[in-house]
Amino acid sequence: MNLLRTTVALSALLVAGAALAQDGAITVWADATRQPAVEAFIAAHPEVPVNLVLDDGSSGTFQTKISLADQAGEGWPDVAFSTQNNDAAWAARETNGVQPFAQVLNEGFLDEEFLAGFTPGALDPVTVDGKVYGLRNDLAPVLFWYNKTLLDSFGYAAPTTWEEYQALSDKLAADHPGYFLGAIGDAFPGPYVYYWSGQAPVFQVEGETFKSDTAAPNSVKVSAMIDHMVANKTLTLDSLFGASFVASADKLVAIPGAAWYAGALFQNPGGVNAKAGEWVAAPPLKWADGDAVTGNVGGGVWYASSHTENPEAVKTFLKFVTSDPSVAGTGGLPAYQAAADAWLDAQAASGFYAGDFKAAINTAASTVWSGWGYPNFSPETAWAKVITPGLVAGKTMAEMSAEWQQEMKNEAQVVGYTVE
Amino acid sequence: MGAAFVSLYTLFLLAFGVLPALYAIYLAFTTKGAFVGFDNFAKVFKDYRFWPAVEHVGIFLIVWLVMLVLFVVLLALLVHSIGIRWLSNSTRFIYYIPGALAGASSVMLWLFVLDPTVSPVAFMLKAFGFESLVSVVQVDRLPFVLAVIAFWTGAGGWIVVMYGALNNIPKEVLEAAKVDGAGPIRTAWSIQIPLMRKWIAYMVIMSFAGGTQLFVEPRVLSQASRGVVGQDYSLNQLAFLYAFKQSDFNGSAAISLMLLVVALALSVYFVFKGGLFERA
Numbered sequence: 001m002n003l004l005r006t007t008v009a010l011s012a013l014l015v016a017g018a019a020l021a022q023d024g025a026i027t028v029w030a031d032a033t034r035q036p037a038v039e040a041f042i043a044a045h046p047e048v049p050v051n052l053v054l055d056d057g058s059s060g061t062f063q064t065k066i067s068l069a070d071q072a073g074e075g076w077p078d079v080a081f082s083t084q085n086n087d088a089a090w091a092a093r094e095t096n097g098v099q100p101f102a103q104v105l106n107e108g109f110l111d112e113e114f115l116a117g118f119t120p121g122a123l124d125p126v127t128v129d130g131k132v133y134g135l136r137n138d139l140a141p142v143l144f145w146y147n148k149t150l151l152d153s154f155g156y157a158a159p160t161t162w163e164e165y166q167a168l169s170d171k172l173a174a175d176h177p178g179y180f181l182g183a184i185g186d187a188f189p190g191p192y193v194y195y196w197s198g199q200a201p202v203f204q205v206e207g208e209t210f211k212s213d214t215a216a217p218n219s220v221k222v223s224a225m226i227d228h229m230v231a232n233k234t235l236t237l238d239s240l241f242g243a244s245f246v247a248s249a250d251k252l253v254a255i256p257g258a259a260w261y262a263g264a265l266f267q268n269p270g271g272v273n274a275k276a277g278e279w280v281a282a283p284p285l286k287w288a289d290g291d292a293v294t295g296n297v298g299g300g301v302w303y304a305s306s307h308t309e310n311p312e313a314v315k316t317f318l319k320f321v322t323s324d325p326s327v328a329g330t331g332g333l334p335a336y337q338a339a340a341d342a343w344l345d346a347q348a349a350s351g352f353y354a355g356d357f358k359a360a361i362n363t364a365a366s367t368v369w370s371g372w373g374y375p376n377f378s379p380e381t382a383w384a385k386v387i388t389p390g391l392v393a394g395k396t397m398a399e400m401s402a403e404w405q406q407e408m409k410n411e412a413q414v415v416g417y418t419v420e
Numbered sequence: 421m422g423a424a425f426v427s428l429y430t431l432f433l434l435a436f437g438v439l440p441a442l443y444a445i446y447l448a449f450t451t452k453g454a455f456v457g458f459d460n461f462a463k464v465f466k467d468y469r470f471w472p473a474v475e476h477v478g479i480f481l482i483v484w485l486v487m488l489v490l491f492v493v494l495l496a497l498l499v500h501s502i503g504i505r506w507l508s509n510s511t512r513f514i515y516y517i518p519g520a521l522a523g524a525s526s527v528m529l530w531l532f533v534l535d536p537t538v539s540p541v542a543f544m545l546k547a548f549g550f551e552s553l554v555s556v557v558q559v560d561r562l563p564f565v566l567a568v569i570a571f572w573t574g575a576g577g578w579i580v581v582m583y584g585a586l587n588n589i590p591k592e593v594l595e596a597a598k599v600d601g602a603g604p605i606r607t608a609w610s611i612q613i614p615l616m617r618k619w620i621a622y623m624v625i626m627s628f629a630g631g632t633q634l635f636v637e638p639r640v641l642s643q644a645s646r647g648v649v650g651q652d653y654s655l656n657q658l659a660f661l662y663a664f665k666q667s668d669f670n671g672s673a674a675i676s677l678m679l680l681v682v683a684l685a686l687s688v689y690f691v692f693k694g695g696l697f698e699r700a
Binding site: 060063064067068070071090095096097185186187237239242243244376377380381383384385388389392393410414415416 | 452467469552554555559645646647650663664665666669
């Protein structure tokens with residue numbers, strides 16, 4: 001109930017972080033998932049002392065702590081990690097007269113040869129006006145996952161387009177009720193997996209202008225598909241990580257979703273807990289008459305501080321953590337191409353996934369639709385506020401899309417975007 | 421000697437109460453150090469999230485305070501009327517236990533109770549037609565959910581306080597009432613409750629000040645409900661967003677100041693209405 005208490009606790013953290021600093025040491029803010037990578041760096045580079053400050057890695061925490069440091073005029077980390085990829089929208093800007101937190105990484109800070117090693121398009125979310133403000137930790141393109149064993153036993157072909165995906169839902173609903181093709185109880189699959197992959201212009205940024213059009217042809221098509229599949233019960237309203245999804249996970253036939261579903265969902269005993277050879281990672285679905293593009297669900301980012309006094313140590317750290325094959329990607333698909341190749345080869349060699357895992361991921365990673373924006377807010381907030389409770393109450397996307405659009409525009413306005 | 425006792429408290433009050441409040445007043449009326457009058461307030465009033473937040477907090481306060489006054493007084497009277505000593509003692513102790521949990525941890529506990537997929541009382545939730553946590557925490561019933569959580573956490577302590585107040589009522593007065601033929605209900609209504617007036621006013625003031633600062637409960641619910649409970653649900657959350665999402669400490673201070681003024685005004689009303697500063 002007490003904002004003051006939270007603020008005091010956060011300030012105490014900042015002070016503690018600053019007090020630990022020693023000469024030549026760099027302070028790194030990261031979450032527990034990133035901890036092994038930081039420890040690997042410490043082992044590999046004993047000449048660079050590192051103070052690791054663990055937090056939850058969320059964009060909110062990151063921005064809150066930087067705001068406090070800006071206000072105090074001290075206490076910035078040298079390197080910070082965020083699990084979201086839209087923080088450049090604020091970290092690249094001056095706030096209340098304090099220089100932008102994020103260091104510009106191209107234009108001489110890191111060599112161009114190293115930066116060119118990232119998968120094409122990987123640095124787009126953190127690039128503003130040609131300046132690169134962060135390094136992607138991992139990529140999270142949307143692919144199409146299906147259970148080959150189940151599809152074969154039902155005698156269905158795997159869909160390759162959204163139209164076929166919807167047609168499959170009708171067949172399943174009629175012949176095998178209870179089996180399903182996805183879940184949209186969380187706030188992220190709706191916007192990223194369906195609208196972004198469906199090339200719907202609902203979340204766009206041009207300069208300082210935010211645009212959202214839920215009435216555009218592709219938006220309407222995605223909405224209609226979701227409504228259709230919620231109605232025939234092949235899209236459930238469960239959370240992907242909730243108890244009821246896990247309980248029915250053996251009836252999941254196929255699901256469009258991010259590359260990180262591999263570890264987080266399929267090879268997770270608390271998730272789908274798939275058997276080796278059952279699941280296929282296929283190239284992303286597309287509209288029959290549309291472009292071969294896909295969406296993206298997150299993928300963390302490393303930022304260097306513009307306030308750092310140890311730029312050389314920061315460079316060494318950033319290069320190691322994003323490109324060293326032993327840690328790059330921190331469990332997901334590395335954004336650095338050479339590390340990604342090594343990771344994909346290792347995954348393919350394990351033979352867990354049937355089909356051409358490497359080709360599917362590579363196709364998806366290089367075709368993320370560029371018509372999606374990375375403003376200083378997430379489409380998930382509006383989705384959670386308007387759509388999640390609406391779907392539970394039985395409303396359709398068609399009924400709610402105007403309200404969803406308005407909510408996103410309102411959010412854009414309060415954080416300073418011009419809205420069309 | 422007295423000064424020595426209060427000095428430490430005064431020091432902390434100045435450092436963490438008075439000075440930040442003065443800083444907030446400064447921030448609320450300035451932008452980038454320049455005096456701007458009520459501009460920050462005007463900006464906040466025009467924010468599309470402000471009035472819904474006012475409504476959320478307002479409804480929550482009404483539901484919660486009414487519930488608190490009714491049930492705390494009722495339960496205190498009941499406990500006080502229990503003649504068996506050990507039963508009375510253990511009842512008060514049991515009432516008090518939830519109060520020992522800090523705000524966030526009690527919300528965590530309620531998350532399990534309120535989620536039909538894991539709740540020990542899932543049958544009750546399902547009887548009301550709730551199939552998922554999302555349907556339980558829909559915005560229109562959230563004030564009631566939050567009020568129940570806050571009551572559960574805070575009522576125990578107040579029951580103990582009221583019990584103490586009831587013990588202060590001289591036995592002779594109660595016996596006189598009995599001789600005059602007053603039953604337990606008449607005694608409670610005409611003797612005990614009027615004599616508890618100050619304590620009730622005190623409880624309302626303290627609870628009101630705490631309630632307007634609603635923050636942790638909706639914040640934790642927001643995380644747990646995957647965002648269905650907005651991050652801008654309460655006024656304090658909105659102030660938080662202003663400061664740390666929009667880097668607008670001035671707007672944030674303006675919201676805090678409004679909360680302070682409203683809480684202060686209502687406290688003054690209850691202080692005089694409840695006769696809190698009158699000598700008995």
